[in-house]
Amino acid sequence: TQGQVITCKAAVAWEPNKPLVIEEVQVAPPQAGEVRVKILFSALCHTDAYTWSGKDPEGLFPCILGHEAAGIVESVGEGVTEVQPDDHVIPCYQAECRECKFCKSGKTNLCGKVRLATGVGVMLSDRKSRFSINGKPIYHFMGTSTFSQYTVVHDVSVAKIDPVAPLEKVCLLGCGVPTGLGAVWNTAKVEQGSIVAIFGLGTVGLAVAEGAKASGASRIIGIDIDSKKFDTAKNFGVTEFINPKDHEKPIQEVIVDLTDGGVDYSFECIGNVTVMRAALECCHKGWGTSVIVGVAASGQEISTRPFQLVTGRVWKGTAFGGFKSRSQVPWLVDKYLKKEIKVDEYITHNLTLPEINKAFDLMHEGTCLRVVLDM
Ligand code: NAD
Ligand code: AHE
Ligand code: ZN
Numbered sequence: 001t002q003g004q005v006i007t008c009k010a011a012v013a014w015e016p017n018k019p020l021v022i023e024e025v026q027v028a029p030p031q032a033g034e035v036r037v038k039i040l041f042s043a044l045c046h047t048d049a050y051t052w053s054g055k056d057p058e059g060l061f062p063c064i065l066g067h068e069a070a071g072i073v074e075s076v077g078e079g080v081t082e083v084q085p086d087d088h089v090i091p092c093y094q095a096e097c098r099e100c101k102f103c104k105s106g107k108t109n110l111c112g113k114v115r116l117a118t119g120v121g122v123m124l125s126d127r128k129s130r131f132s133i134n135g136k137p138i139y140h141f142m143g144t145s146t147f148s149q150y151t152v153v154h155d156v157s158v159a160k161i162d163p164v165a166p167l168e169k170v171c172l173l174g175c176g177v178p179t180g181l182g183a184v185w186n187t188a189k190v191e192q193g194s195i196v197a198i199f200g201l202g203t204v205g206l207a208v209a210e211g212a213k214a215s216g217a218s219r220i221i222g223i224d225i226d227s228k229k230f231d232t233a234k235n236f237g238v239t240e241f242i243n244p245k246d247h248e249k250p251i252q253e254v255i256v257d258l259t260d261g262g263v264d265y266s267f268e269c270i271g272n273v274t275v276m277r278a279a280l281e282c283c284h285k286g287w288g289t290s291v292i293v294g295v296a297a298s299g300q301e302i303s304t305r306p307f308q309l310v311t312g313r314v315w316k317g318t319a320f321g322g323f324k325s326r327s328q329v330p331w332l333v334d335k336y337l338k339k340e341i342k343v344d345e346y347i348t349h350n351l352t353l354p355e356i357n358k359a360f361d362l363m364h365e366g367t368c369l370r371v372v373l374d375m
Helices: 046-052 101-105 167-174 176-188 203-214 229-235 251-258 273-281 325-337 353-363
Strands: 006-012 021-027 034-043 068-076 088-091 131-133 136-138 150-154 158-160 195-199 219-223 240-242 265-268 289-292 314-317 347-352 370-374
Touching: 006 353, 021 150, 021 353, 034 088, 034 167, 046 353, 068 167, 088 167, 158 325, 167 176, 167 325, 167 347, 167 370, 176 203, 176 265, 176 289, 176 314, 176 325, 195 203, 195 273, 203 219, 203 229, 203 265, 219 229, 219 251, 229 240, 240 251, 251 273, 265 273, 273 289, 347 353, 353 370
Parallel strands: 195 219, 195 265, 219 240, 265 289, 289 314, 347 370
Antiparallel strands: 006 021, 021 131, 034 068, 034 150, 034 370, 068 088, 088 158, 131 136
């Protein structure tokens, strides 16, 4: 197949909110600096649903969504040195070129090399898509497009992992789990004994809990409007649960009262700007830090009284938990293999690619964390 167009199945989002359609797509060979990957397993993340909904200002249609996956390199384009056919890989929507201003800054995991192209659904070299259906181009998504049996990614957007790792599990290390762990370890840098509040107990929020527990947090307060979340949340380290619906007072006041003035760290893992405000305002005066992890829709804005910041609270955000993707995803895979981090526990459902619309429906059910699709 090397150098040839591959025809395979992919779930195409033709229009916002319209059911995805399993189509035969043509996947062009990788050009210079590109890698064609056979995707074996792809999970669904809330961000896929967000872009599909039409609320993502970068959402382009028709496109192939998906960004939490694992697979095997099928072929590589000219000049690709770090991976070769048959390598086991995880596509990384957050690239790492190690050469750009961002990568060299030592201050961020964001990479500037391919972001402009991935933001408009094309490949960097010729600003074209590698996906088409009978000649009609289909846009890429987040530089990954993993809801396809084959995809093409930039070489700076693929992490080579230990081939021993089960791909049906470690696909989760492409987004949600690292995001939560890294929000705690890299962005907030939670210390031993800290009091932590987590808003939203989906996969990302639970991974925050897991990270906070590993960092020795003394109290981990989980906040969710769905009380069913608490039983599972306990297994990930949440020590107390609050349902805002059980309280008349604003949730930030409830938390401040419970914690002698506020928490040391809070994390918003929902994408709701009202909750983002509560998450900041439940932080302790003088030092409390709130990390925004959730993705809010186009047009949404955050607000608070500047006095909240004047009096020492800090507002931060995180993308992919601050992890340098190509360097650290293999490290996370190794940690999973050594049983130092959970992954299996976040997988509540296993389906196949043709069942993808059912998988999106499941995401709205309280019992669902991650659905993994066998491609
Ligand atoms: P999810 O839907 O599984 O979890 C969200 C949780 O929030 C659910 O348990 C839901 O019951 C709860 N919730 C909803 N409204 C609430 C409210 N008003 N108050 C309290 N709880 C509420 O989603 P997920 O896959 O865990 O992703 C969470 C968010 O993180 C999404 O916005 C996603 O787009 C974003 N995300 C960001 C990054 C990043 O790099 N920054 C990475 C992955 C995901
Ligand atoms: N196009 C979206 C961007 C949404 C967003 O912030 N994405 C996160 C990853 S979410 C993964 O589930 C991210 O990494 N952002 C940094 C970046 O470079 O995109 C919008 O809302 O505009
Ligand atoms: Zn995601």
